[in-house]
Amino acid sequence: MAESMLVLITRPPYGLEEAFAGARLALGGKVSGVMDETSVLLIGDGTLNALEAQNPAAVAMPSNLEALQDILDLDGQVFCVEPDLRERVGDMKVLDGIKMISWDEAREIVNAHQLVTTF
Amino acid sequence: MPSKLFILLKSPHEYRDLDAVAALGGDDRVGVLLFEDATLFPALKDRRDELIDVADEIYVMGDDLDARGLRSKVGKEFQVIDYPRAVDLIMDEFDQTITL
Amino acid sequence: MGTLCIQLRSGTMMNMDSNVAVKLAKAAMDKGHKVTMFGYGEAVTLIKDGQDPKRFPNVGKEISKMTAEGLEVVVCETCCVARGIHRGEEIRGTKIGSLTNDFSRMAAEADRLVTIAR
Numbered sequence: 634m635a636e637s638m639l640v641l642i643t644r645p646p647y648g649l650e651e652a653f654a655g656a657r658l659a660l661g662g663k664v665s666g667v668m669d670e671t672s673v674l675l676i677g678d679g680t681l682n683a684l685e686a687q688n689p690a691a692v693a694m695p696s697n698l699e700a701l702q703d704i705l706d707l708d709g710q711v712f713c714v715e716p717d718l719r720e721r722v723g724d725m726k727v728l729d730g731i732k733m734i735s736w737d738e739a740r741e742i743v744n745a746h747q748l749v750t751t752f
Numbered sequence: 753m754p755s756k757l758f759i760l761l762k763s764p765h766e767y768r769d770l771d772a773v774a775a776l777g778g779d780d781r782v783g784v785l786l787f788e789d790a791t792l793f794p795a796l797k798d799r800r801d802e803l804i805d806v807a808d809e810i811y812v813m814g815d816d817l818d819a820r821g822l823r824s825k826v827g828k829e830f831q832v833i834d835y836p837r838a839v840d841l842i843m844d845e846f847d848q849t850i851t852l
Numbered sequence: 853m854g855t856l857c858i859q860l861r862s863g864t865m866m867n868m869d870s871n872v873a874v875k876l877a878k879a880a881m882d883k884g885h886k887v888t889m890f891g892y893g894e895a896v897t898l899i900k901d902g903q904d905p906k907r908f909p910n911v912g913k914e915i916s917k918m919t920a921e922g923l924e925v926v927v928c929e930t931c932c933v934a935r936g937i938h939r940g941e942e943i944r945g946t947k948i949g950s951l952t953n954d955f956s957r958m959a960a961e962a963d964r965l966v967t968i969a970r
Contacts, residue, residue: 634961634962638965650893654892657951658951658955661950661951661952662952664952665952665956665957667957668956676772736775737778739776740777743756743776744753744754747848748848748959748962748965749849750967751850751851751852751967751969752969761872761968761969761970762970788872835876835878835879838876839880842856842876842966843854843856843880843883843963843964849964851967851969
């Protein structure tokens with residue numbers, strides 16, 4: 634039996650369905666309430682999902698940012714590995730509520746969850 | 753600290769982010785289980801060495817290896833296994849699985 | 853014995869991921885573990901009845917056999933509708949269900965979760 638699940642998002646927004654699908658899966662976990670904790674961790678290109686400047690209307694796609702906001706609205710936690718994001722885009726603003734963390738903290742978060750699924 | 757079994761399915765040419773295995777694994781016990789095109793890792797010297805650097809144990813699915821004719825490329829750092837052994841690794845011998 | 857949940861996200865004819873998922877599920881069941889499988893995204897093709905690949909392993913046939921032996925297979929309804937797969941088209945013993953209710957329950961009941969995806 635598992636009480637916690639971490640959704641690890643490694644893919645960037647919009648080129649693939651993966652990041653959106655991962656966010657929806659995490660949201661489903663929060664809504665169902667069957668597990669104590671369902672959190673999201675953005676790493677690698679997945680950190681780009683945190684950028685506030687996203688404009689998915691430009692490609693007529695659903696918003697990954699809104700998908701993450703929905704999780705935050707339900708008191709879910711969304712973490713973003715800061716060095717991965719900064720390496721890619723420098724000092725750009727991220728969605729309020731997303732917690733910027735180091736790799737050491739990311740490892741602690743992984744260890745604190747029983748299940749990990751990757752997108 | 754939970755032990756972690758990383759599952760790789762993509763070819764070493766397609767998957768170039770072994771840093772993530774190292775970063776997520778840290779000092780914990782790190783196993784890597786290679787399926788499908790990831791069984792090319794033992795055949796490519798540079799990528800093989802990178803993988804050996806980040807993993808404590810490396811397992812390769814024998815059927816995927818044989819299908820590609822690469823069994824002779826497997827060195828002593830790699831354990832060739834079957835599905836029943838993979839189940840034991842997943843269910844009993846590691847605390848978490850992480851697919852990358 | 854434990855419970856293994858497999859989350860599959862590749863379509864049955866996209867690559868060998870569905871074959872890996874089926875073989876892993878079978879080996880786990882043979883050892884006495886309970887196995888559940890959730891198809892998300894393209895993996896909803898897992899439960900489509902009438903699969904008939906001429907030269908490749910028939911994943912649909914394997915799924916049909918294994919559900920009779922206790923494998924639970926559910927796929928995401930929203931993903932099915934997006935791909936024009938509707939209730940009544942699924943293999944007997946499988947279910948077109950919900951990410952929120954079915955996958956969350958499967959994950960909560962699992963001792964281990966394996967993601968098979970590219």
